[in-house]
Protein backbone atom coordinates (compact mmCIF):
# COMPACT_ATOMS: atom_id res chain seq x y z
CA UNK A 379 0.00 0.00 0.00
CA UNK A 380 1.41 3.38 -1.05
CA UNK A 381 1.26 6.32 1.38
CA UNK A 382 0.23 8.81 -1.28
CA UNK A 383 -0.96 8.78 -4.88
CA UNK A 384 -1.02 11.88 -7.10
CA UNK A 385 -3.58 11.11 -9.81
CA UNK A 386 -3.86 12.38 -13.34
CA UNK A 387 -1.39 15.29 -13.35
CA UNK A 388 0.69 16.31 -16.34
CA UNK A 389 4.18 15.33 -15.28
CA UNK A 390 6.96 17.58 -16.55
CA UNK A 391 10.29 16.13 -15.46
CA UNK A 392 13.13 17.08 -17.78
CA UNK A 393 15.55 14.89 -15.78
CA UNK A 394 13.72 11.77 -16.98
CA UNK A 395 12.44 13.30 -20.26
CA UNK A 396 8.88 12.77 -19.05
CA UNK A 397 6.11 15.05 -20.29
CA UNK A 398 2.63 13.56 -20.13
CA UNK A 399 -0.18 12.36 -17.91
CA UNK A 400 1.15 10.06 -15.21
CA UNK A 401 0.25 8.98 -11.71
CA UNK A 402 2.92 9.15 -9.02
CA UNK A 403 2.97 6.87 -5.99
CA UNK A 404 4.94 7.76 -2.86
CA UNK A 405 6.02 5.41 -0.12
CA UNK A 406 8.32 5.97 2.86
CA UNK A 407 9.18 9.49 1.67
CA UNK A 408 10.44 8.32 -1.71
CA UNK A 409 9.04 8.10 -5.23
CA UNK A 410 7.82 4.50 -5.41
CA UNK A 411 6.23 4.30 -8.85
CA UNK A 412 5.38 6.51 -11.79
CA UNK A 413 3.05 5.15 -14.47
CA UNK A 414 0.20 6.23 -16.78
CA UNK A 415 -2.33 4.71 -14.37
CA UNK A 416 -1.99 3.41 -10.81
CA UNK A 417 -5.21 2.12 -9.15
CA UNK A 418 -6.61 4.25 -6.28
CA UNK A 419 -7.00 1.12 -4.14
CA UNK A 420 -3.22 0.77 -3.94
CA UNK A 421 -2.81 3.97 -1.88
CA UNK A 422 -4.03 5.07 1.53
CA UNK A 423 -4.32 8.70 0.35
CA UNK A 424 -5.21 9.85 -3.15
CA UNK A 425 -4.96 13.42 -4.42
CA UNK A 426 -6.62 14.29 -7.71
CA UNK A 427 -4.41 16.69 -9.72
CA UNK A 428 -5.87 16.35 -13.21
CA UNK A 429 -5.06 19.37 -15.36
CA UNK A 430 -2.21 20.46 -13.10
CA UNK A 431 1.51 20.47 -13.86
CA UNK A 432 3.51 18.08 -11.69
CA UNK A 433 7.25 18.72 -11.48
CA UNK A 434 10.14 17.61 -9.29
CA UNK A 435 10.16 19.71 -6.12
CA UNK A 436 11.26 23.24 -6.98
CA UNK A 437 14.69 24.27 -5.71
CA UNK A 438 15.31 27.95 -5.01
CA UNK A 439 19.08 28.25 -5.47
CA UNK A 440 19.40 31.69 -3.89
CA UNK A 441 17.27 32.97 -1.01
CA UNK A 442 17.71 34.35 2.52
CA UNK A 443 15.98 32.42 5.30
CA UNK A 444 18.08 33.32 8.37
CA UNK A 445 15.40 35.48 9.98
CA UNK A 446 16.27 36.77 13.44
CA UNK A 447 19.99 36.70 12.63
CA UNK A 448 19.68 38.98 9.61
CA UNK A 449 17.18 41.79 9.27
CA UNK A 450 15.26 40.62 6.21
CA UNK A 451 15.26 36.84 6.43
CA UNK A 452 12.07 35.18 5.21
CA UNK A 453 10.60 32.26 7.15
CA UNK A 454 11.78 29.22 5.16
CA UNK A 455 8.29 27.75 4.76
CA UNK A 456 6.87 31.04 3.46
CA UNK A 457 9.23 30.91 0.49
CA UNK A 458 9.33 27.11 0.63
CA UNK A 459 6.69 24.43 1.11
CA UNK A 460 3.85 27.00 1.30
CA UNK A 461 5.02 28.53 -2.00
CA UNK A 462 5.54 25.44 -4.15
CA UNK A 463 9.23 25.14 -3.25
CA UNK A 464 10.68 22.07 -1.52
CA UNK A 465 14.31 23.12 -1.08
CA UNK A 466 15.87 26.50 -0.41
CA UNK A 467 19.55 27.22 -0.75
CA UNK A 468 20.42 29.98 1.69
CA UNK A 469 22.97 32.05 -0.21
CA UNK A 470 25.33 32.98 2.60
CA UNK A 471 23.14 34.72 5.17
CA UNK A 472 25.38 33.27 7.89
CA UNK A 473 29.12 33.50 8.42
CA UNK A 474 31.30 31.45 10.73
CA UNK A 475 30.40 33.61 13.76
CA UNK A 476 26.66 33.17 13.30
CA UNK A 477 26.22 29.86 11.48
CA UNK A 478 25.13 27.95 14.58
CA UNK A 479 21.78 29.68 14.25
CA UNK A 480 20.89 27.43 11.33
CA UNK A 481 21.15 24.00 12.98
CA UNK A 482 19.99 25.29 16.38
CA UNK A 483 17.15 27.66 15.58
CA UNK A 484 16.13 27.74 11.90
CA UNK A 485 16.36 24.23 10.45
CA UNK A 486 14.52 22.45 13.32
CA UNK A 487 11.57 24.82 12.94
CA UNK A 488 10.64 24.40 9.30
CA UNK A 489 9.56 21.73 6.85
CA UNK A 490 11.40 23.15 3.87
CA UNK A 491 14.84 21.68 3.32
CA UNK A 492 17.56 24.28 3.78
CA UNK A 493 20.97 23.96 2.16
CA UNK A 494 23.18 26.80 3.43
CA UNK A 495 26.21 28.47 1.95
CA UNK A 496 28.62 30.03 4.45
CA UNK A 497 29.48 33.68 3.86
CA UNK A 498 33.20 34.49 3.77
CA UNK A 499 32.30 37.47 6.00
CA UNK A 500 32.25 36.03 9.50
CA UNK A 501 29.04 37.83 10.47
CA UNK A 502 27.34 36.93 7.19
CA UNK A 503 24.58 39.36 6.32
CA UNK A 504 23.93 40.37 9.93
CA UNK A 505 25.00 43.88 8.91
CA UNK A 506 24.78 45.80 5.67
CA UNK A 507 27.32 46.23 4.21
CA UNK A 508 28.64 42.80 5.11
CA UNK A 509 32.44 43.21 4.97
CA UNK A 510 33.45 46.48 6.65
CA UNK A 511 37.05 45.83 7.76
CA UNK A 512 39.87 43.33 7.30
CA UNK A 513 38.68 41.64 10.48
CA UNK A 514 35.38 40.82 8.73
CA UNK A 515 37.07 37.78 7.20
CA UNK A 516 38.22 35.05 9.55
CA UNK A 517 39.60 32.36 7.28
CA UNK A 518 40.54 30.00 10.10
CA UNK A 519 37.08 30.29 11.66
CA UNK A 520 35.44 29.80 8.28
CA UNK A 521 37.42 26.59 7.67
CA UNK A 522 36.62 25.34 11.17
CA UNK A 523 32.86 25.91 10.82
CA UNK A 524 32.79 24.45 7.29
CA UNK A 525 34.46 21.35 8.72
CA UNK A 526 32.22 21.22 11.82
CA UNK A 527 29.11 21.25 9.61
CA UNK A 528 30.42 19.11 6.78
CA UNK A 529 27.49 17.67 4.87
CA UNK A 530 25.26 20.60 5.79
CA UNK A 531 27.23 23.55 4.43
CA UNK A 532 27.23 23.30 0.65
CA UNK A 533 29.67 26.05 -0.20
CA UNK A 534 31.25 29.43 0.48
CA UNK A 535 29.58 32.68 -0.62
CA UNK A 536 31.35 35.87 -1.64
CA UNK A 537 29.75 39.16 -2.69
CA UNK A 538 31.57 41.38 -5.19
CA UNK A 539 30.34 44.62 -3.63
CA UNK A 540 31.67 47.77 -2.01
CA UNK A 541 33.31 48.26 0.38
CA UNK A 542 34.53 44.65 0.46
CA UNK A 543 36.48 45.14 -2.77
CA UNK A 544 37.88 48.48 -1.67
CA UNK A 545 39.22 46.86 1.51
CA UNK A 546 40.44 43.55 0.05
CA UNK A 547 40.47 43.92 -3.74
CA UNK A 548 40.53 40.56 -5.49
CA UNK A 549 41.95 39.01 -2.34
CA UNK A 550 38.36 38.78 -1.10
CA UNK A 551 37.08 36.31 -3.73
CA UNK A 552 40.47 34.53 -3.61
CA UNK A 553 40.07 33.97 0.15
CA UNK A 554 36.54 32.68 -0.43
CA UNK A 555 37.79 30.33 -3.12
CA UNK A 556 40.58 29.11 -0.84
CA UNK A 557 38.06 28.41 1.92
CA UNK A 558 35.84 26.53 -0.55
CA UNK A 559 38.66 24.43 -2.02
CA UNK A 560 40.25 23.60 1.34
CA UNK A 561 36.81 22.54 2.60
CA UNK A 562 36.04 20.56 -0.54
CA UNK A 563 32.85 22.55 -1.21
CA UNK A 564 31.46 24.95 -3.80
CA UNK A 565 32.01 28.64 -4.34
CA UNK A 566 29.09 30.95 -5.09
CA UNK A 567 29.87 34.51 -6.12
CA UNK A 568 27.43 37.41 -6.23
CA UNK A 569 28.21 39.86 -9.04
CA UNK A 570 26.89 43.43 -9.34
CA UNK A 571 27.93 46.25 -7.02
CA UNK A 572 24.76 47.79 -5.68
CA UNK A 573 26.83 50.76 -4.46
CA UNK A 574 27.95 51.26 -8.07
CA UNK A 575 31.45 52.22 -6.94
CA UNK A 576 33.96 49.81 -8.37
CA UNK A 577 35.47 49.19 -11.79
CA UNK A 578 33.04 47.12 -13.89
CA UNK A 579 36.04 45.40 -15.46
CA UNK A 580 36.57 43.45 -12.26
CA UNK A 581 34.27 40.74 -13.72
CA UNK A 582 37.08 39.82 -16.12
CA UNK A 583 39.41 39.10 -13.21
CA UNK A 584 36.76 37.30 -11.22
CA UNK A 585 35.41 34.84 -13.79
CA UNK A 586 38.74 33.01 -14.35
CA UNK A 587 38.80 32.23 -10.61
CA UNK A 588 35.62 30.17 -10.87
CA UNK A 589 36.05 26.46 -11.48
CA UNK A 590 33.74 23.76 -12.82
CA UNK A 591 30.82 23.38 -10.41
CA UNK A 592 31.13 26.87 -8.92
CA UNK A 593 28.13 29.19 -9.18
CA UNK A 594 27.87 32.74 -10.45
CA UNK A 595 24.73 34.44 -9.16
CA UNK A 596 22.93 37.57 -10.46
CA UNK A 597 23.83 36.75 -14.07
CA UNK A 598 21.30 39.41 -15.27
CA UNK A 599 22.46 42.24 -13.00
CA UNK A 600 22.66 45.73 -14.50
CA UNK A 601 24.99 46.93 -11.73
CA UNK A 602 28.75 47.47 -12.29
CA UNK A 603 30.58 44.16 -12.39
CA UNK A 604 27.96 42.37 -14.49
CA UNK A 605 28.79 40.17 -17.47
CA UNK A 606 28.22 42.76 -20.22
CA UNK A 607 30.87 45.23 -21.37
CA UNK A 608 30.20 48.90 -22.13
CA UNK A 609 28.86 47.94 -25.57
CA UNK A 610 26.43 45.38 -24.22
CA UNK A 611 28.57 42.44 -25.31
CA UNK A 612 29.25 39.48 -23.05
CA UNK A 613 32.81 39.56 -21.75
CA UNK A 614 34.64 36.56 -23.29
CA UNK A 615 35.38 35.18 -19.83
CA UNK A 616 31.64 34.57 -19.28
CA UNK A 617 31.34 32.05 -22.09
CA UNK A 618 34.67 30.47 -21.12
CA UNK A 619 33.39 30.03 -17.57
CA UNK A 620 30.16 28.41 -18.76
CA UNK A 621 32.14 26.16 -21.14
CA UNK A 622 34.23 24.78 -18.30
CA UNK A 623 31.17 24.05 -16.14
CA UNK A 624 30.47 27.17 -14.07
CA UNK A 625 26.76 27.45 -13.27
CA UNK A 626 25.01 30.68 -14.24
CA UNK A 627 22.18 31.56 -11.87
CA UNK A 628 20.04 34.65 -12.37
CA UNK A 629 18.62 35.22 -8.86
CA UNK A 630 16.46 38.37 -8.72
CA UNK A 631 16.25 40.13 -5.39
CA UNK A 632 15.67 43.81 -5.04
CA UNK A 633 18.66 45.13 -6.95
CA UNK A 634 20.16 42.69 -9.43
CA UNK A 635 17.83 41.61 -12.22
CA UNK A 636 17.30 43.41 -15.53
CA UNK A 637 15.20 42.21 -18.46
CA UNK A 638 17.40 44.29 -20.78
CA UNK A 639 20.60 42.60 -19.59
CA UNK A 640 18.83 39.25 -19.70
CA UNK A 641 17.69 39.71 -23.29
CA UNK A 642 21.21 40.71 -24.35
CA UNK A 643 22.68 37.59 -22.70
CA UNK A 644 19.98 35.41 -24.29
CA UNK A 645 20.43 37.02 -27.71
CA UNK A 646 24.17 36.27 -27.52
CA UNK A 647 23.32 32.64 -26.90
CA UNK A 648 24.56 32.20 -23.34
CA UNK A 649 21.48 31.03 -21.44
CA UNK A 650 21.28 30.82 -17.65
CA UNK A 651 21.30 27.36 -16.09
CA UNK A 652 19.37 28.21 -12.94
CA UNK A 653 16.73 30.76 -11.88
CA UNK A 654 16.12 31.76 -8.28
CA UNK A 655 14.52 34.44 -6.14
CA UNK A 656 17.10 35.96 -3.75
CA UNK A 657 14.02 36.19 -1.53
CA UNK A 658 13.95 38.49 1.49
CA UNK A 659 11.00 39.95 3.41
CA UNK A 660 10.89 43.27 1.49
CA UNK A 661 11.80 41.55 -1.79
CA UNK A 662 8.84 39.22 -1.36
CA UNK A 663 6.50 42.19 -0.97
CA UNK A 664 7.89 44.55 -3.59
CA UNK A 665 9.94 42.91 -6.34
CA UNK A 666 10.40 39.12 -6.41
CA UNK A 667 7.09 37.92 -4.95
CA UNK A 668 7.67 34.17 -5.36
CA UNK A 669 9.60 31.39 -7.06
CA UNK A 670 6.58 30.68 -9.25
CA UNK A 671 6.59 34.31 -10.38
CA UNK A 672 10.26 34.01 -11.31
CA UNK A 673 9.22 31.02 -13.45
CA UNK A 674 6.50 33.23 -14.98
CA UNK A 675 9.13 35.83 -15.92
CA UNK A 676 11.15 33.22 -17.80
CA UNK A 677 8.11 31.86 -19.66
CA UNK A 678 7.49 35.51 -20.59
CA UNK A 679 11.08 35.85 -21.85
CA UNK A 680 10.38 33.02 -24.29
CA UNK A 681 11.77 29.97 -22.49
CA UNK A 682 9.80 26.73 -22.91
CA UNK A 683 8.03 25.02 -20.03
CA UNK A 684 10.72 22.30 -20.03
CA UNK A 685 13.50 24.88 -19.93
CA UNK A 686 11.88 26.75 -17.07
CA UNK A 687 11.35 23.57 -15.06
CA UNK A 688 14.92 22.41 -15.74
CA UNK A 689 16.27 25.71 -14.40
CA UNK A 690 14.57 25.26 -11.04
CA UNK A 691 14.79 21.47 -10.60
CA UNK A 692 17.42 19.36 -12.36
CA UNK A 693 20.01 22.11 -12.85
CA UNK A 694 20.07 23.56 -9.32
CA UNK A 695 20.12 19.97 -7.97
CA UNK A 696 23.31 19.42 -9.97
CA UNK A 697 24.70 22.84 -9.03
CA UNK A 698 24.54 21.87 -5.34
CA UNK A 699 25.71 18.32 -6.03
CA UNK A 700 22.44 16.72 -4.88
CA UNK A 701 21.14 15.31 -8.16
CA UNK A 702 21.19 11.77 -6.71
CA UNK A 703 18.45 12.84 -4.28
CA UNK A 704 16.75 16.03 -5.53
CA UNK A 705 15.50 17.58 -8.77
CA UNK A 706 14.00 14.44 -10.32
CA UNK A 707 10.89 12.28 -10.10
CA UNK A 708 12.81 9.09 -10.88
CA UNK A 709 11.81 6.09 -8.76
CA UNK A 710 13.85 5.95 -5.56
CA UNK A 711 14.44 9.70 -5.30
CA UNK A 712 13.27 11.69 -2.30
CA UNK A 713 9.51 12.37 -2.68
CA UNK A 714 9.81 16.12 -3.33
CA UNK A 715 7.07 17.11 -5.77
CA UNK A 716 5.57 20.44 -6.81
CA UNK A 717 2.05 20.61 -8.19
CA UNK A 718 1.54 23.84 -10.10
CA UNK A 719 -1.11 25.48 -12.24
CA UNK A 720 -0.59 27.76 -15.20
CA UNK A 721 -3.26 30.47 -15.28
CA UNK A 722 -3.98 32.39 -18.46
CA UNK A 723 -4.62 36.13 -18.38
CA UNK A 724 -3.11 39.55 -19.01
CA UNK A 725 -0.44 40.44 -16.51
CA UNK A 726 2.67 42.52 -16.23
CA UNK A 727 5.84 41.72 -14.27
CA UNK A 728 8.68 44.12 -13.49
CA UNK A 729 12.43 43.89 -13.09
CA UNK A 730 14.28 45.81 -10.38
CA UNK A 731 14.71 48.84 -12.66
CA UNK A 732 10.96 49.08 -13.23
CA UNK A 733 11.09 47.73 -16.79
CA UNK A 734 7.95 45.75 -17.55
CA UNK A 735 7.20 42.54 -19.37
CA UNK A 736 3.68 41.52 -20.34
CA UNK A 737 2.86 37.88 -19.76
CA UNK A 738 -0.20 35.78 -20.60
CA UNK A 739 0.66 32.70 -18.55
CA UNK A 740 1.43 32.69 -14.84
CA UNK A 741 2.53 29.84 -12.60
CA UNK A 742 0.79 29.44 -9.27
CA UNK A 743 1.45 26.77 -6.64
CA UNK A 744 -1.25 24.17 -5.93
CA UNK A 745 0.37 21.60 -3.61
CA UNK A 746 3.86 20.82 -2.37
CA UNK A 747 5.04 17.38 -1.34
CA UNK A 748 8.19 17.36 0.80
CA UNK A 749 9.62 13.94 1.70
CA UNK A 750 6.12 12.56 1.16
CA UNK A 751 4.37 15.12 3.36
CA UNK A 752 1.72 17.31 1.70
CA UNK A 753 1.58 21.12 2.15
CA UNK A 754 -0.87 23.65 0.80
CA UNK A 755 0.15 27.08 -0.42
CA UNK A 756 -0.56 30.09 1.75
CA UNK A 757 -2.52 33.03 0.43
CA UNK A 758 0.41 34.33 -1.62
CA UNK A 759 2.58 37.42 -1.67
CA UNK A 760 0.02 39.87 -3.03
CA UNK A 761 -3.35 41.05 -1.73
CA UNK A 762 -5.03 39.00 -4.48
CA UNK A 763 -2.85 35.90 -4.15
CA UNK A 764 -0.21 34.51 -6.50
CA UNK A 765 -0.90 36.07 -9.88
CA UNK A 766 1.13 39.10 -11.05
CA UNK A 767 -0.21 42.65 -11.54
CA UNK A 768 -3.03 42.93 -14.02
CA UNK A 769 -2.55 44.89 -17.21
CA UNK A 770 -4.94 47.81 -16.79
CA UNK A 771 -6.51 50.02 -19.46
CA UNK A 772 -4.39 53.02 -20.42
CA UNK A 773 -4.92 56.04 -18.21
CA UNK A 774 -5.71 53.95 -15.17
CA UNK A 775 -3.94 55.24 -12.08
CA UNK A 776 -4.04 52.01 -10.07
CA UNK A 777 -0.59 50.45 -9.95
CA UNK A 778 -0.96 47.30 -7.92
CA UNK A 779 0.24 46.68 -4.42
CA UNK A 780 3.64 48.33 -4.68
Ligand SMILES: [Zn+2]
Nearest residue numbers: 440469631656
Ligand atom coordinates in the same frame (compact mmCIF):
# COMPACT_ATOMS: atom_id res chain seq x y z
ZN1 LIG B 1 21.28 37.21 -1.96
